[in-house]
Amino acid sequence: MTVEVRLERVSKSFGGVRVLRDVDFDVRAGEVHALLGENGAGKSTLIKIIAGVHAPDTGLIHIGDQQFRALSPREARKGGIATVYQELLLFPELTVTENIFLGNAPRGRLNMLDWQQMRRRARQLLDSLDSPDLDVDAKVGSLSVANRQRVEIAKALSQDARVVIMDEPTAALADADVERLMAVIKRLRERGVAIIYVSHKLPEIFALADRVTVLRDGALIGTRPIAEVTEQTLVAMMVGREIDHMFPKAEAAIGETILKVRNLSYGQRVKDISFDLRRGEIVGVAGLVGAGRTELALTIFGITPADSGTIEVDGKPVRILSPRQARNLGIAYVPEDRGLQGLVRPMTIAQNTSMAALRHVASGIFISLTREARQAVEAIASLGVRARGPDQVVAQLSGGNQQKVVLGKWLETHPLILIMDEPTRGIDVGAKAEIHALMSRLAKEGMAILMISSELPEVLGMSDRILVMHGGRLAATIDRADATPETVGAAMTQAGAAGVAA
Amino acid sequence: MTIKKLLRHETILAVLVVLALIVLAAQSPRFFTVDNLLNQGRLMTEVGLIAIVMTFVIVTGGIDLSVGSILGMSAIMLGVFWKNFGLPLELAIFLALMVGTLAGLFNGLIITRFKVPPLIATLGTLALYRGIAEGVSQARSVRGYPDWFYVLGQGQVLGVPTQLWLLGIVAVVAAVILGMTTWGRMTYATGSNETAARFSGLRVDRVKLLIYSASGFAAALAAVIFVSRVSTTRSDMGTGVELDAITAVVLGGTSIFGGRGTIIGTLLGLILIQALKNGLSLAGVKSDGTIVLIGAVLILTILISNLFHRDGTR
Numbered sequence: 001m002t003v004e005v006r007l008e009r010v011s012k013s014f015g016g017v018r019v020l021r022d023v024d025f026d027v028r029a030g031e032v033h034a035l036l037g038e039n040g041a042g043k044s045t046l047i048k049i050i051a052g053v054h055a056p057d058t059g060l061i062h063i064g065d066q067q068f069r070a071l072s073p074r075e076a077r078k079g080g081i082a083t084v085y086q087e088l089l090l091f092p093e094l095t096v097t098e099n100i101f102l103g104n105a106p107r108g109r110l111n112m113l114d115w116q117q118m119r120r121r122a123r124q125l126l127d128s129l130d131s132p133d134l135d136v137d138a139k140v141g142s143l144s145v146a147n148r149q150r151v152e153i154a155k156a157l158s159q160d161a162r163v164v165i166m167d168e169p170t171a172a173l174a175d176a177d178v179e180r181l182m183a184v185i186k187r188l189r190e191r192g193v194a195i196i197y198v199s200h201k202l203p204e205i206f207a208l209a210d211r212v213t214v215l216r217d218g219a220l221i222g223t224r225p226i227a228e229v230t231e232q233t234l235v236a237m238m239v240g241r242e243i244d245h246m247f248p249k250a251e252a253a254i255g256e257t258i259l260k261v262r263n264l265s266y267g268q269r270v271k272d273i274s275f276d277l278r279r280g281e282i283v284g285v286a287g288l289v290g291a292g293r294t295e296l297a298l299t300i301f302g303i304t305p306a307d308s309g310t311i312e313v314d315g316k317p318v319r320i321l322s323p324r325q326a327r328n329l330g331i332a333y334v335p336e337d338r339g340l341q342g343l344v345r346p347m348t349i350a351q352n353t354s355m356a357a358l359r360h361v362a363s364g365i366f367i368s369l370t371r372e373a374r375q376a377v378e379a380i381a382s383l384g385v386r387a388r389g390p391d392q393v394v395a396q397l398s399g400g401n402q403q404k405v406v407l408g409k410w411l412e413t414h415p416l417i418l419i420m421d422e423p424t425r426g427i428d429v430g431a432k433a434e435i436h437a438l439m440s441r442l443a444k445e446g447m448a449i450l451m452i453s454s455e456l457p458e459v460l461g462m463s464d465r466i467l468v469m470h471g472g473r474l475a476a477t478i479d480r481a482d483a484t485p486e487t488v489g490a491a492m493t494q495a496g497a498a499g500v501a502a
Numbered sequence: 503m504t505i506k507k508l509l510r511h512e513t514i515l516a517v518l519v520v521l522a523l524i525v526l527a528a529q530s531p532r533f534f535t536v537d538n539l540l541n542q543g544r545l546m547t548e549v550g551l552i553a554i555v556m557t558f559v560i561v562t563g564g565i566d567l568s569v570g571s572i573l574g575m576s577a578i579m580l581g582v583f584w585k586n587f588g589l590p591l592e593l594a595i596f597l598a599l600m601v602g603t604l605a606g607l608f609n610g611l612i613i614t615r616f617k618v619p620p621l622i623a624t625l626g627t628l629a630l631y632r633g634i635a636e637g638v639s640q641a642r643s644v645r646g647y648p649d650w651f652y653v654l655g656q657g658q659v660l661g662v663p664t665q666l667w668l669l670g671i672v673a674v675v676a677a678v679i680l681g682m683t684t685w686g687r688m689t690y691a692t693g694s695n696e697t698a699a700r701f702s703g704l705r706v707d708r709v710k711l712l713i714y715s716a717s718g719f720a721a722a723l724a725a726v727i728f729v730s731r732v733s734t735t736r737s738d739m740g741t742g743v744e745l746d747a748i749t750a751v752v753l754g755g756t757s758i759f760g761g762r763g764t765i766i767g768t769l770l771g772l773i774l775i776q777a778l779k780n781g782l783s784l785a786g787v788k789s790d791g792t793i794v795l796i797g798a799v800l801i802l803t804i805l806i807s808n809l810f811h812r813d814g815t816r
Contacts, residue, residue, distance in 0.1 A: 323700060323701055324705060335701055340697050341701045342701065344691050345695065355691060367686075
């Protein structure tokens with residue numbers, strides 16, 4: 001197998017912080033090389049160096065038999081390197097064809113765009129990706145995340161990419177789409193494409209990868225053939241310690257019902273939902289993407305007030321029309337999109353922590369900065385946020401630590417009910433275990449937690465009860481004792497035999 | 503850390519202000535005199551009041567282009583209430599201030615209720631309010647106000663122009679609100695990330711309504727002072743004042759995208775502009791030359807500040 005790209009003793013610092021230290025890395029034609037590491041380990045920097053986004057401080061980049069000190073994005077593209085980023089960089093208002101060929105469209109006579117050839121080649125590319133159902137004339141904005149990703153892959157292939165970098169491609173995909181994506185990746189491998197695959201999800205890595213490289217704190221921990229490692233060894237390599245209990249939902253005394261939802265409906269996404277939530281209980285909400293889970297949370301939290309149905313908090317019937325009202329009733333919502341909905345990223349940890357309960361750190365209208373800082377210091381300590389101090393800007397924190405700040409913000413409101421939407425999405429293994437431990441602790445202290453999650457192991461491990469949603473409706477309620485991947489998975493996809501969740 | 507703090511926008515600006523004052527004082531002996539400086543303060547007040555509240559508006563990520571028109575409309579209404587309706591001047595002043603505040607509230611309602619971008623909403627009311635001012639005034643000016651009214655715009659208290667006291671008080675109150683209170687924090691949060699602010703249970707819409715109302719009030723207050731200073735009421739008063747105010751705010755380091763800015767910065771921006779205008783004209787530079795220089799200073803300051811202001815946020 002020929003080596004397509006090789007990094008030799010590459011180092012990189014940002015503002016005095018070493019993010020990569022003398023890292024060697026290579027990827028060969030026809031292999032899937034998984035890149036693994038906690039957030040902040042240097043994975044993103046590594047792939048950005050290969051893609052020509054960042055220039056390394058020292059070290060060399062070899063593409064084929066050429067040698068570079070640094071690559072420009074254009075040189076990387078000419079070298080056959082294409083990247084499918086986590087946040088898909090497509091133009092929603094353009095069609096599938098236009099997106100695929102943007103920047104390298106085939107030209108016809110008089111240097112005009114050759115639309116027929118473009119559409120034909122787009123069709124071929126998508127067919128080769130096993131996506132004959134994707135319309136080449138559809139606007140990308142109207143496509144599902146999974147389909148957009150296929151367009152991005154097709155775009156990479158249209159440039160005759162020999163190396164495709166995939167940055168957490170399955171982070172936003174439902175299980176069915178994940179399987180389809182894996183099939184596509186295997187196909188690419190058979191064609192001799194080299195694939196660099198960045199992911200947190202170990203099962204995927206074992207299913208796909210030929211070799212795996214682990215980074216930790218910017219240093220290369222090791223590159224191994226997949227057959228020589230187990231899940232335990234990989235986790236140990238990543239975090240530098242063994243994590244024995246990934247999902248430690250501790251036994252908690254289940255108390256009285258604190259949230260009673262009956263026949264709750266909002267638009268087309270939340271239909272006739274009824275359930276109870278009790279103190280000390282973690283109720284998981286499972287479902288495919290688009291099943292209406294987040295919409296249910298947003299309705300309870302007052303962002304999109306319910307059209308019909310009733311909500312009782314602590315025995316009192318309430319109508320929740322705004323997040324402010326929800327907060328005053330003791331409902332907290334840790335949202336799915338941390339950067340957009342959860343945090344004010346340019347603000348400090350202290351300022352974010354106090355945001356939902358400004359009154360607690362204020363005397364009258366005046367904010368006491370000392371009280372605010374003290375509160376933040378306490379939150380940092382009790383939640384185990386790794387930060388320089390309360391004055392650090394949250395945008396500089398890693399995903400897991402940002403999530404802890406969001407959680408800290410809501411704990412300052414002393415909620416009765418905590419809704420967590422994808423609490424560990426995009427968070428590395430170590431921080432994930434910490435978040436799970438925190439949730440357990442909160443449940444034990446008597447908090448009622450509603451946890452929305454797309455990760456089945458998380459739902460199964462953490463929940464006392466599992467609500468399964470499908471098409472906006474409650475498809476099943478499964479007790480912990482009866483919950484297996486099979487029963488929950490079946491409920492998630494049930495009735496979906498005919499209709500595909502869009 | 504300390505070096506970074508020293509290189510804050512406000513510090514750079516303060517150094518620039520001092521430099522400008524030194525250079526201008528060397529150019530003309532009449533510039534650096536108490537009389538001239540106090541007089542410049544008098545001239546600065548109207549734009550200053552508007553710019554101070556505009557700082558809040560821009561920190562929320564908005565803009566208010568209608569302040570000049572609100573100034574004109576409030577001035578006209580002051581004259582109409584007093585002369586045509588025969589109301590006592592005190593009441594007329596109060597009502598003119600109310601008109602301005604309501605005009606600002608109306609801006610806020612369009613922006614928050616109907617989700618119209620502030621630029622568009624206030625561009626519309628810029629035309630609307632000016633049209634009302636012209637329609638009501640019928641190109642007639644109002645004169646002959648009682649003597650006590652001129653104290654506000656032409657008189658002095660303890661040797662300092664009356665309106666400069668007012669500007670000082672408003673500036674201090676605004677700086678305290680923006681820098682130290684929950685209201686100020688909500689203003690910054692709204693401008694930095696409105697969605698997250700809303701998701702945190704902050705009353706984002708109410709904050710905006712209040713701020714746009716305050717902007718209207720400031721414009722009306724500026725109108726009363728303006729009328730008192732020039733002894734007459736005309737419908738074209740305040741034309742273009744919105745751009746002067748926005749220039750001062752942006753020069754003062756407030757991010758046009760919201761989330762960042764201080765009252766101190768805005769005041770320094772105001773002083774720099776006024777000093778350049780006055781000092782250069784005393785030094786014999788033509789007014790078109792002055793405008794060119796102010797434009798250049800604006801762009802340069804922002805460039806320098808951007809050069810030093812690189813936080814680690816990707």
